[in-house]
Amino acid sequence: MYDFAYHRPATVAEAVKLLAADPEAKVISGGMSLIPVLKQRLARPSALIDLGAIPDLVGIAVSATTVTIRGRTTHAAVAASAEVKRAIPALAELASHIGDPQVRNRGTIGGSIAHHDPTADYPAAVLALGATVHTSRRRIAADDFFTGLFATALEPDEIVTAVEFPIPEKAAYVKFPNPASRYAMVGVFVAKGPMGVRVAVTGAGAHGVFRHAAMEEALAKSWSPEALEGITTPAADLNNDIHASREYRAHLVGVMAKRAVAKAG
Amino acid sequence: MPKVSLTVNGKPVTVEVENRTLLVEMLREQLRLTGTHVGCDTSQCGACVVHVNGASVKSCTILAVQCEGAEVLTIEGLASPDGTLHPMQEAFREYHALQCGFCTPGMVMSAIDLVQRNPQGLSDREIREGLEGNLCRCTGYHNIVRAIAAAQVVMHGKAKELPRAAE
Amino acid sequence: MGFEGIGASVRRREDLRFLSGRGTYTDDINRPNQTYAVILRSPHAHARIRAIDTTRARAAPGVLAVFTGADMAADKVGGLPCGWQVKNKDGSPMAEPPHPVLAVGKVRHVGDPVAVVIAETKAEARDAAERITIEWEVLPAAATIEAALQPGAPLVHDDVPGNVCYDWHLGDKAAVEAGFAKAHKVARLELVNNRLIPNAMEPRCAVGEYDPATGDYTLWTTSQNPHVIRLLMGAFVLNIPEHKLRVVAPDVGGGFGSKIYHYAEEAIVTWAAGKLKRPVKWTADRTESFMSDAHGRDHVTHAELALDEHGRFLALRVRTLANMGAYLSTFAPCVPTYLYATLLAGVYTTPAIYAEVKAVFTNTVPVDAYRGAGRPEATFLLERLVDIAALEMGMDRVEIRRRNFIPKDAFPYQTPVALQYDSGDYHRTLDEALQASGWHTFEQRRAEAARRGKLRGIGISTYIEACGIAPSAVVGSLGARAGLYEVANIRVNPTGSITVFTGTHSHGQGHETTFAQLIADRFGVPMSQVEIVHGDTAKVPFGMGTYGSRSLAVGGSAIVKASDKIIAKAKRIAAHLLEASVDDIEFKDGMFRVAGTDRAKSFAEVSLAAYVPHNYPIEELEPGLEETAFYDPKNFTFPAGCHICEVEIDPETGEVEVVNFTAVDDVGRVINPMIVEGQVQGGVAQGIGQALLETCVYDDAGQLLSGSMMDYTMPRADDLPDIRVGTAVTMCTHNPLGVKGCGEVGAIGAPPAVIGAVVDALRDWGVRHIDMPATPQKIWRIIEAGRQRRAAE
CATH class of the missing domain: 3.30.365.10 (Aldehyde oxidase/xanthine dehydrogenase, molybdopterin binding domain)
Known part of the structure; x- marks a missing residue:
């Protein structure tokens, strides 16, 4: 790791100020993606701005229609939250299978979606549930948030403060993990509710998480695994690596989607 | 040099570190707590697991400076001052859940957190899934699972004595 | 005090220190005034070094020295020696190109050490290593056996034509041809034995120290055999007499073969400690381990088994290409020869066997012994071939094995491939494993799984291995340069x-x-x-x-x-x-x-x-x-046994779950049953790992694609089943304890049992064999191809 300056602001405003003052600085939340990158010397930020001392960024609030998870809430906290389990069980369950227990104890929702690793789980939930990302300066709709591989709509000095999920009628997430890393090789989140019927796929796409229009259309007509029969996923835009070819990933998208619909009930 | 103040195994310490110093580097190199091991550089193997504020974390994936004010528990701090082993340590010995011993400290620290978070008790399958963050190359995990299953009985107060392994 | 003698499951004495964090592994050792070495490694599989500029690195903060191959050559440091010379079919010695400690002139694999930086801290050494500039002339690489054997292939060593290290054979060719001439059926198999990366949990580490007052050197190292390191490094590399060199291997975090060999880093820290008159420590990052620890296996084999009309084996013919990697590691040449071809009789009475082995240099990390070493490769080949023979003959897999077993009254039994087995009872280990695994009620479980939409299969292997390689005079005549x-x-x-x-x-x-x-x-x-x-x-x-x-x-x-x-x-x-x-x-x-x-x-x-x-x-x-x-033993020992595996396959995803695993082994007399069970379970886990999960992948340019635990699938707890272990022993007849050995049986017996189960699960899809690892993608492709075939019909 290259050395860097380290800041531990006490408020979001202070963090934003630090970030705006130094274009080479990076925000660190749980650090579960960033620290491995730094250890491999693949990035050389001038400074790390640690959100770890900002109490406002932690917490879960559930209303009649939404679940709002603040940015620095850990996956373990979401997984263990009785309120989340009641309101959006699929979200709690997704959080309970991110990485491994130690990753879940440190990793945060804000960090996960701001990083937009193409194999991360949360982006699928954010997109499929039509969540709204709250930032230090605005609100961004899920459909506008993820813009490409490791890319989001966030400005350089913008911090994710919370994610607001509408409570769906039905939802489920099923993933096929990469056998080595255990990140999602293919993960499919299906949801039906106020946001309509939405299907988001993570792990498979060469440009990160994406919605599956054909599946959404089919499920809007008939919410059942059988409705997905015969729907294919074009392989051209999918990832290809030593673990899974594009074609295999395309196939798995179909299998995971059917299983997710069955699980959602 | 930046300084970090924290509690390690119940003792307050203040250590000079670089900002880039990892918690595991501080524990091993500066505090000479070499029971916590480094087995990989991609946060996969779990040999470095310690508890920070009661939660198991990979000490290779957290900066020392992030631990300001934290309570850190390592394998060295697990046994009672009189040397009595923690039930999980005892179970690992009784069930031959270690061979070369290198993954063992991280495995034990993860296992304790896993059991503590699941007071309802864990099935063997759940134990296996709960060990996703820890690699062992020697045992094939069979005896690790048996050790954790036995230790949870004692840790949850359902038995005073560790169930003995077969002779 | 309970019973502590032979046969008691005494709890381990070493555990207390390991469980309380008080073990002393090499990286836990810190010497006064210690410095840190970081090694700059080749990013290329094959390249000429036109120039190295270390000026900026030398000037970096904290740096004490930067050394290259030229510095070592100037100091007359020798190359890393090979401990076994195999001879070609014509009796000429194998090609044995030099293996410099730090590359000289050319690099031959990704990870080949090029320079070492020594600094006050590891971070400073690493920072400085990035300031070394090297002018490369990148050369085409021979990244696989096939590529290295192509006409006109790039030469890994300029003076080794065709990249062939040796072309060796064993057995009676004429007798085998006669056997095939009268065959009722012939079972044939082409297979790849997948390349593995050992990945002991403790990365390698070495600390060198020199005492200027006495001229004594000390090396602490992660080694399975410190005396061998002292001999090889002292006599062949650094020219330090044994009495001035102490080698300590303290607590070592697993080896599985990968810590047998004398590695460059041991010589580097010892030599540099002498140059700097300060202790020098090097600890591998896991990424370095992937590209510098010796790998294992990596064979391409064609095998044929001749059978008579009763399913008796008449003759076995095997042609194997074995990857040596870029240089000969310490024991590499003996692995695909004397530890492999000599095991091709297995537990069977095959009267004639002929094996040809060609060892090949490639632009990859050196390959050497990994848990089992040669014997897993022989067993996998033989047991897969026996399963295929059963298919060819329309015979039951158990019956064809029984029919060909060496009977228990035939010992000592001389095989046609040099070994003389001293004892064993193969029917007994088979019977006990069949019983313990519920082999005869399997079809009920298959039917039950089918109702859940799963394909269930069962596989069996009846293996033998040879341990305690010996006697010294015999191995010496076969090319070993050491006593055993x-x-x-x-x-x-x-x-x-x-x-x-x-x-x-x-x-x-x-x-x-x-x-x-x-x-x-x-x-x-x-x-x-x-x-x-x-x-x-x-x-x-x-x-x-x-x-x-x-x-x-x-x-x-x-x-x-x-x-x-x-x-x-x-x-x-x-x-x-x-x-x-x-x-x-x-x-x-x-x-x-x-x-x-x-x-x-x-x-x-x-x-x-x-x-x-x-x-x-x-x-x-x-x-x-x-x-x-x-x-000095009179003979090898010959553990043998039967492993039975049951798997369930999800036909939609191709995922394989091992649902049952039973091992019944004859390891000779058991001193501590608890430890024996643990050894077998650990070996089986590595065997299941090879069969289903692990594989080393290089691309055509020789880049290591499975270069970290993010891409090399290490078995985790939820990948593995409970592993039931039993023993059914016969005594070794020639050592005083009657013991045979248990460390490798799991890694040897398991892979064919697992693959046999996978093939059995897929029997309706027309599969005869699947190469390891049987990944979900591979299985999905088989099923998918089968579905398309059926749809077309």
């Missing part, structure tokens, strides 16, 4: 406690417990009175180390031999003290007794007399009670 005996020194202390110095090394095997049990049993003393010392050339007289499941069979036998010498001498002392004839002295339960009387002296009393020789036969006997024994 073991050494024990037993020091009885004045008050009767016992210190045992063994030349073997424990890195997970529990020798401190098992060997202490042996001593407790032999001398009738409590284990608390016994200390086992290993891993330090300054303490242990000599030793060949631990690999190939040899520790108990060879090292344990040396301990027995030294114990016998101690008891013989102690009896003479006791006879003097008891005023009796030595022939009348019995030694039992720690007491020397005059036969048929109650006159006795305890072991402690006799020990004290040896060191305080006031009343002592000083004219005929020296004082003291300490003996050394070298044990």
Whole structure:
């Protein structure tokens, strides 16, 4: 790791100020993606701005229609939250299978979606549930948030403060993990509710998480695994690596989607 | 040099570190707590697991400076001052859940957190899934699972004595 | 104190330190005034070094020195030696190109060490290493066996034509041809034995130290055999005589073969410590381990088995291409030859066998022995071929094995491939495994799984292996450049406690417990009175180390031999003290007794007399009670057994779950059943890993694609089943303990049982064989192709 300056602001405003003052600085939340990158010397930020001392960024609030998870809430906290389990069980369950227990104890929702690793789980939930990302300066709709591989709509000095999920009628997430890393090789989140019927796929796409229009259309007509029969996923835009070819990933998208619909009930 | 103040195994310490110093580097190199091991550089193997504020974390994936004010528990701090082993340590010995011993400290620290978070008790399958963050190359995990299953009985107060392994 | 002797599952004595964080692994050792080495490695598989500029690195903060291959050459540092010379079919020696410690002129694999930076801290050394600039001339690479054997392929070593290290054979070619000429059927198989990366959990580490006052060097290293390292590094690389070089292998976090070899980094830190007159430490990052620890397996094989009309094996013909990697690692040449082709008889009476092995250099990390070493490759080939033969013959897989087993009254049994098996009962291990696994009720489980939409299959392997490679004279005639005996020194202390110095090394095997049990049993003393010392050339007289499941069979036998010498001498002392004839002295339960009387002296009393020789036969006997024994085995040992695996496949995703695994092994006499079970379970886990998960992948340019645990699938707890282990033993006939060995049986027996189960699960899809690892993608492709075939029909 290259050395860097380290800041531990006490408020979001202070963090934003630090970030705006130094274009080479990076925000660190749980650090579960960033620290491995730094250890491999693949990035050389001038400074790390640690959100770890900002109490406002932690917490879960559930209303009649939404679940709002603040940015620095850990996956373990979401997984263990009785309120989340009641309101959006699929979200709690997704959080309970991110990485491994130690990753879940440190990793945060804000960090996960701001990083937009193409194999991360949360982006699928954010997109499929039509969540709204709250930032230090605005609100961004899920459909506008993820813009490409490791890319989001966030400005350089913008911090994710919370994610607001509408409570769906039905939802489920099923993933096929990469056998080595255990990140999602293919993960499919299906949801039906106020946001309509939405299907988001993570792990498979060469440009990160994406919605599956054909599946959404089919499920809007008939919410059942059988409705997905015969729907294919074009392989051209999918990832290809030593673990899974594009074609295999395309196939798995179909299998995971059917299983997710069955699980959602 | 930046300084970090924290509690390690119940003792307050203040250590000079670089900002880039990892918690595991501080524990091993500066505090000479070499029971916590480094087995990989991609946060996969779990040999470095310690508890920070009661939660198991990979000490290779957290900066020392992030631990300001934290309570850190390592394998060295697990046994009672009189040397009595923690039930999980005892179970690992009784069930031959270690061979070369290198993954063992991280495995034990993860296992304790896993059991503590699941007071309802864990099935063997759940134990296996709960060990996703820890690699062992020697045992094939069979005896690790048996050790954790036995230790949870004692840790949850359902038995005073560790169930003995077969002779 | 409970029963501690032979056969007791004594809890391990080493565990307390490991469980409390008080083990001492090499990286836990820090010497005063220590410096840190970081090695700059080649990013290219094959390239010429046009120029290296270290100026900026030398000027970086904290840097003490930067060395390259030229600096070592100027100091007359030798290359890393190879410990085994295999001969070609025509009797000429194999190609043995030099293996410089730091690359000179050319690099030959990604990870080949090019320069070393030594600095006050590791971070400073690493920072400075990035400031070395190298002008490369990148060359085309030969990244696989096939690529290296193409006409006009890039030459890994300019003076090794065709990249062929050796072209070797074993067996009676004419007899095999005669066997095939009369065959009723021939079973054929092409297979790849997948390349593996050992990944012991402790990364390699080395600390070198030099004492300018005495001229003594010390190396602490993650080694399975410190004496071998001292010999190789001292005599061939650094020219340091043994008496000025101490090698210590403290607690070692797993080896599985990968820590047998003498590695460049050991020589670098030792040599640099002498140059700098300060201790130098190097610790591998896991990423470095992936590209610098010797890999394992990597064969391409074509095999044919001739059968008569009753399914009896008539002849076996095998052609194997074996990858050596870029350089010859310490024992690499013997792995695909004397540890492989000699095992091709398996447990069967095949009368004629002929094997040809071509070893090939490639632009990849050197390949050497990994858990099982040669024997897993032989077993996988043979057991897969037997399954295919059963298919060809329309015979049951169990029946065809039974029909060809070497019967238990045929021992000693001479195979057509050089080995003579001493004992075994293959029907018994088979019967017990069939029973324990519920083989005969499997079809019910298959049907039940089918109702859940799962494809269930069962697989079996009946394997044999050879441990404790020996005797020295024979292996010497086959090209080994070392003896393969073991050494024990037993020091009885004045008050009767016992210190045992063994030349073997424990890195997970529990020798401190098992060997202490042996001593407790032999001398009738409590284990608390016994200390086992290993891993330090300054303490242990000599030793060949631990690999190939040899520790108990060879090292344990040396301990027995030294114990016998101690008891013989102690009896003479006791006879003097008891005023009796030595022939009348019995030694039992720690007491020397005059036969048929109650006159006795305890072991402690006799020990004290040896060191305080006031009343002592000083004219005929020296004082003291300490003996050394070298044990050179008469033969290998031959563990064998039966492994049965059941899998379930999800036909939609291709995922395989191992749902049952049963092993029944004949490991000879069992000293500590708990430890034996653990060894078998660990071996099986690595076998399942090879069969389903692990594989090393290089791209055509020689880049390592499976270069971290993010891409190399290490078995995790939820990948593996409970592993049921049983033993059904016959005694080894030629060592004093009757032991055979248990460290590798799992890695040898498991892979064909797992793949057999996968193939069985997919039997409706027309599959005869699947190469390892049977990943979900591979299985999905098979099923998908089958579906399309069916749709077309």
